[in-house]
Amino acid sequence: MPQQPPVRRTPTRPSRPDASMSLLTNVMDHSLDDGYAEAAERKKAAGAGGMPKTLRARLGLAAGLVLAALVVTVGAAQARVAAPVVAKEREELIDRIDRETDTADKLEGSVDKLRDDVGDRQREALKKSGGEDQSELVAILSGAVAVHGPGVKLVVNDAKEATTGGDGNPRETNGFSDTGRVRDRDMQRVINGLWESGAEAVSINGQRLTALSAIRAAGDAILVDNKPLVPPYTVLAVGDGKRLSTRFQNSADGLYLHALQENYGIRTAISTEDDVRLPVAPSVTVRTAQPNTEKNEKGTS
16 A cells, blocks of 8 residues: 655644733833823824924923922921020930929829828827827727738629629619629628728728728729729728637628629638738728817816
8 A cells, every 4th residue: 555645744833821811912012092191102203292392492491400409409408507596405405304304293292291290280289189099099990000910811802704794884884783793882881881890990992991092983993082993892891800700701792792703703802810900091081070178177167
C-alpha cells in the first residue's frame, strides 16, 4: 500500500496569560476613549493646546505663578512667626495650671491642719465638760477619739448575679430581686441593729459613724456622710464580741439581713474579733444642743 504523507499540523500559539481578562486588558491598552483622543488631536493640530504662544499669554501665566508663589511664601512666613507665640502662650498656660494646682494643694493642706486643730479642741472641750470618766465616754460615743477593743466584723456584699441583673444591666432594672444589690436602707437597718445590740462604736469601710451620720443613696451608690462607698461593705463594731454577734443575729434587723441572703443572694459574713480599730469621725459638729448651765449656777448660788 502506498504510504500517505504525514499530516502537517500548524503549531498553535500559546494563549496569553491574561486572555481570560479581556475587559481589563482592553481598559489598560485603551485608557483614553477614542472620542477624547480624536478631540485632543484636533485641538493640538489647531494650536490650542500646550504652552501659550503669545507674549501676553506667557506674561499672564508667569504673573499667576509668581502670585501663587507669593501667597505660599507669605503663609509660610506668618506660620513661622506665629509658632513661637503659640508655643509661648501654651507654656504660660501650663505654668498657670501648675501654680493653681500648687495653690489648691496648699489650701487643702491648710484645711486638713485646721480640721485636726478643731478636732483637738473639741476633744479638750469634752474633757473639761465634766469628770474624766464621763468625758471619755462622751468622746467615744461622739466619735471624737479613735477607739479599739473586742467586737464583731460584718461583711455585706451584693449578690453574684447583681452584675448581670434581669436584662443584663442592673441600672435598668426596677425590682430589688432582679438586681441583688445592697441598698442604703439595708445598711441603715444593719447599723441600727448593731447599735441596738450593744455596739459602742461602729464604722463602715473605715468611716466612723456617729449620731449625726447619714446613710443615703445617690443612684446605685451608697453614701455615708456624702462619701461614696464601694462594695463589699465592711462594718466594724466595738463591743462584747460574742454577745454582740448573738444579739444582732437574733434581732429583727439580723433576721432581715438573713432574709436578704436567703431570698436575694446577698452575701454576708459575721465574725467575732479580739481587737478592732476604729478611726476618729471626720467631723464632730453639734448643730442644736447647748450646754445646760442652770444647774451649775444654782449650785454656786
